[in-house]
Amino acid sequence: MSLLTVGSIAFDKIETPFGKTEKIVGGAGTYIALAASLYNNNQTVISIVGEDFPEEMLNEFRNRKINLDGLQIIKGEKTFFWSGKYSKDMNSRTTLATELNVLEHFNPIVPEKHQITDYLMLGNLSPVVQFKVIEQLKVRPKLIAMDTMNFWMDISLDQLKKTISMVDLIIINDEEARQLSNEYSLISAAKTIRKMGPKFVIIKKGEHGALLFYEENIFHAPALPLEEVFDPTGAGDTFAGGFMGYISSTDNISFENMKSAIIHGSALASYCVEDFGIKQLQKITKKDLENRICQFVELTKFNVIDSVK
Amino acid sequence: MSLLTVGSIAFDKIETPFGKTEKIVGGAGTYIALAASLYNNNQTVISIVGEDFPEEMLNEFRNRKINLDGLQIIKGEKTFFWSGKYSKDMNSRTTLATELNVLEHFNPIVPEKHQITDYLMLGNLSPVVQFKVIEQLKVRPKLIAMDTMNFWMDISLDQLKKTISMVDLIIINDEEARQLSNEYSLISAAKTIRKMGPKFVIIKKGEHGALLFYEENIFHAPALPLEEVFDPTGAGDTFAGGFMGYISSTDNISFENMKSAIIHGSALASYCVEDFGIKQLQKITKKDLENRICQFVELTKFNVIDSVK
Numbered sequence: 254m255s256l257l258t259v260g261s262i263a264f265d266k267i268e269t270p271f272g273k274t275e276k277i278v279g280g281a282g283t284y285i286a287l288a289a290s291l292y293n294n295n296q297t298v299i300s301i302v303g304e305d306f307p308e309e310m311l312n313e314f315r316n317r318k319i320n321l322d323g324l325q326i327i328k329g330e331k332t333f334f335w336s337g338k339y340s341k342d343m344n345s346r347t348t349l350a351t352e353l354n355v356l357e358h359f360n361p362i363v364p365e366k367h368q369i370t371d372y373l374m375l376g377n378l379s380p381v382v383q384f385k386v387i388e389q390l391k392v393r394p395k396l397i398a399m400d401t402m403n404f405w406m407d408i409s410l411d412q413l414k415k416t417i418s419m420v421d422l423i424i425i426n427d428e429e430a431r432q433l434s435n436e437y438s439l440i441s442a443a444k445t446i447r448k449m450g451p452k453f454v455i456i457k458k459g460e461h462g463a464l465l466f467y468e469e470n471i472f473h474a475p476a477l478p479l480e481e482v483f484d485p486t487g488a489g490d491t492f493a494g495g496f497m498g499y500i501s502s503t504d505n506i507s508f509e510n511m512k513s514a515i516i517h518g519s520a521l522a523s524y525c526v527e528d529f530g531i532k533q534l535q536k537i538t539k540k541d542l543e544n545r546i547c548q549f550v551e552l553t554k555f556n557v558i559d560s561v562k
Numbered sequence: 563m564s565l566l567t568v569g570s571i572a573f574d575k576i577e578t579p580f581g582k583t584e585k586i587v588g589g590a591g592t593y594i595a596l597a598a599s600l601y602n603n604n605q606t607v608i609s610i611v612g613e614d615f616p617e618e619m620l621n622e623f624r625n626r627k628i629n630l631d632g633l634q635i636i637k638g639e640k641t642f643f644w645s646g647k648y649s650k651d652m653n654s655r656t657t658l659a660t661e662l663n664v665l666e667h668f669n670p671i672v673p674e675k676h677q678i679t680d681y682l683m684l685g686n687l688s689p690v691v692q693f694k695v696i697e698q699l700k701v702r703p704k705l706i707a708m709d710t711m712n713f714w715m716d717i718s719l720d721q722l723k724k725t726i727s728m729v730d731l732i733i734i735n736d737e738e739a740r741q742l743s744n745e746y747s748l749i750s751a752a753k754t755i756r757k758m759g760p761k762f763v764i765i766k767k768g769e770h771g772a773l774l775f776y777e778e779n780i781f782h783a784p785a786l787p788l789e790e791v792f793d794p795t796g797a798g799d800t801f802a803g804g805f806m807g808y809i810s811s812t813d814n815i816s817f818e819n820m821k822s823a824i825i826h827g828s829a830l831a832s833y834c835v836e837d838f839g840i841k842q843l844q845k846i847t848k849k850d851l852e853n854r855i856c857q858f859v860e861l862t863k864f865n866v867i868d869s870v871k
């Protein structure tokens with residue numbers, strides 16, 4: 254099934270306690286598209302880059318059957334750039350530089366033949382841009398999912414709520430869920446957010462896993478305990494990309510299938526953080542993924558059925 | 563199988579965002595014994611109280627088949643008293659008063675007929691007291707488990723390490739594990755702590771659940787997401803008590819059975835926090851517990867076996 258992915262494609266420069274990078278390819282759209290491409294070979298990306306963006310990376314997207322008809326390449330301008338440094342425990346990061354460049358005036362254009370899509374994933378971007386993409390679609394997709402961040406809650410809450418009201422699923426982290434809902438308990442937060450529109454809410458808790466809320470149901474997925482997190486950049490986007498890649502390729506939006514999608518997204522995210530940037534995502538094979546999925550099963554399985562009889 | 567439980571029996575005075583209590587019965591030993599009594603009716607408690615301790619509560623222990631031969635009741639003295647206030651988000655608490663009273667000179671005495679026990683649970687107490695109990699046992703129990711807290715790491719680390727070296731299982735929270743091991747990653751922390759002696763390490767992560775480490779195996783149990791935590795006092799002790807009650811009553815210390823024990827302990831802890839102090843533990847029935855266990859199964863079950871084929 255077709256998947257339309259919207260998100261930034263960027264250069265990142267990252268410093269962690271384990272080392273630092275030069276300018277490397279990053280951006281929510283990049284992580285989402287690479288992760289989703291492990292499941293879905295009918296994906297189109299809507300994004301924008303400058304003429305400094307490497308042709309080599311565009312070819313890698315194409316090799317992964319990622320359609321770039323919706324990618325604007327702006328002559329004479331530069332690609333969005335972000336630089337950040339992680340704290341020793343990796344639990345916080347400081348932004349050292351943000352150069353919006355081409356992203357500043359990004360007006361997303363969905364090519365006509367992609368205005369009908371089965372699935373839509375809106376990566377973290379201005380809620381205006383996310384809204385404009387939804388508006389251009391001729392038929393409502395089977396599932397619209399979105400990510401966002403506290404920055405948009407701070408400066409653009411009304412527009413954000415308008416965009417949220419139009420999606421089926423929102424994927425955010427625990428802090429963002431608390432800020433958006435003004436509720437501390439994540440159960441109460443999810444209830445409040447579901448009243449804003451989305452039927453499904455996924456709250457990511459970093460090293461503590463993720464929660465999926467739908468009607469009266471809750472599913473809890475653990476994160477794989479890792480001895481070392483090398484670089485957390487893009488883990489959330491990789492999770493979302495793996496999730497939507499799995500959902501769109503299986504073409505099933507039931508609560509049960511979403512659980513499986515969360516395990517797949519979590520498995521991919523656990524790989525992503527093992528090296529800088531997209532390095533691991535570029536390397537991972539189906540076999541690697543299977544092994545990691547098995548680790549999730551081992552990690553969580555228990556049998557108490559007999560014990561309560 | 564027989565279970566020997568060592569821990570403080572106390573008065574608590576608690577303030578949470580939902581209200582406050584007068585002096586109520588508390589203490590690690592109380593929570594552990596009540597929780598374990600739901601599984602095991604061959605339990606003996608080693609502890610100390612003053613003559614102000616209510617006969618009514620002693621009778622409740624006796625009704626639950628908790629043997630009090632090892633409980634010292636000190637004439638003319640007062641029971642240990644703790645008073646604390648929780649922050650609005652329940653994630654931190656301030657101690658308002660600590661009156662050691664009888665606990666200050668507590669010299670635990672294990673009655674001769676309980677010097678052979680199948681299982682031993684050392685609740686959070688001075689590591690000297692914990693050590694003295696182990697010393698009095700004539701035969702090594704099938705499993706010795708202990709709890710502790712950062713306070714003992716601050717003031718009595720050498721004695722604490724000596725006690726830790728003699729137990730099979732240590733149950734501590736994430737902050738304590740990090741402090742004890744000087745490692746941030748919980749996997750590394752568990753490795754370091756296992757080198758100190760215990761074959762099994764359980765790291766409690768509060769609302770994020772618990773991890774069990776044994777050799778190369780890890781099990782992750784979620785905590786039940788709760789809309790409201792009314793009073794977190796005693797949740798960790800209830801978890802430990804449920805765990806050891808289950809293990810001792812099933813008489814099985816395999817990794818698989820420990821997983822079930824963690825789910826039982828987590829289910830009991832999720833009840834405990836729904837009201838002040840021991841109120842919920844006094845009320846809970848086998849049927850309640852079964853229902854909650856089923857909620858844990860619902861919360862965590864997923865099927866990805868087909869999806870990786």
